[in-house]
Each structure stands twice: as C-alpha cells, then as structure tokens.
Amino acid sequence: MIIDEIIEFSEAQPFVPFEVRMADGDAVMVRHPKWMMFTPDFRTLIVVGSHRGKKCLSVPLITQLTEHPEEAPVDMAVALRA
Numbered sequence: 001m002i003i004d005e006i007i008e009f010s011e012a013q014p015f016v017p018f019e020v021r022m023a024d025g026d027a028v029m030v031r032h033p034k035w036m037m038f039t040p041d042f043r044t045l046i047v048v049g050s051h052r053g054k055k056c057l058s059v060p061l062i063t064q065l066t067e068h069p070e071e072a073p074v075d076m077a078v079a080l081r082a
Helices: 002-011 076-081
Strands: 018-022 027-030 036-038 044-048 054-058 062-067
Touching: 002 036, 002 062, 018 054
Parallel strands: none
Antiparallel strands: 018 027, 018 062, 036 044, 044 054
C-alpha cells in the first residue's frame, strides 16, 4: 500500500530525500520528513518547502516513490533561519 511506503520513506533513519511521482507524470521532491503530512483521511499528501509553496497530492494517484540519496536532506536549523 502506497501510504505505508510513504510513511516508511519518511521515517527512515537516516532520512533520504525522495520523489513522489503522480499518474500525470508530475513529480514532487520531499527533502525533509517534517515538510510533508497526510490529511486525517490519508487521501491527500501535502508537501511544502521544496518548491516554493505547497503541493496537495491525491494519494490514489501516486504511482511511484524514488529515493534520491544524491539530494542533500534539508538542514532544519538552516531552513528556519532563512
């Protein structure tokens, strides 16, 4: 189930940034686990920060998750000062 995979990716230690690919080909990078959340019904994934704003993604339309170890995770201390 894709929800379980997203949770697994977001809770990985150490965290590795990952890409969420949608059915229409759109892709969103999750650079820090605190920059994503599910709505209470788990039908929408909200991702903020890495693309100047927020993206609301319909979970049933997520087709693929891909880890991107070459992408540096966001340092929250630096991000909060910016």
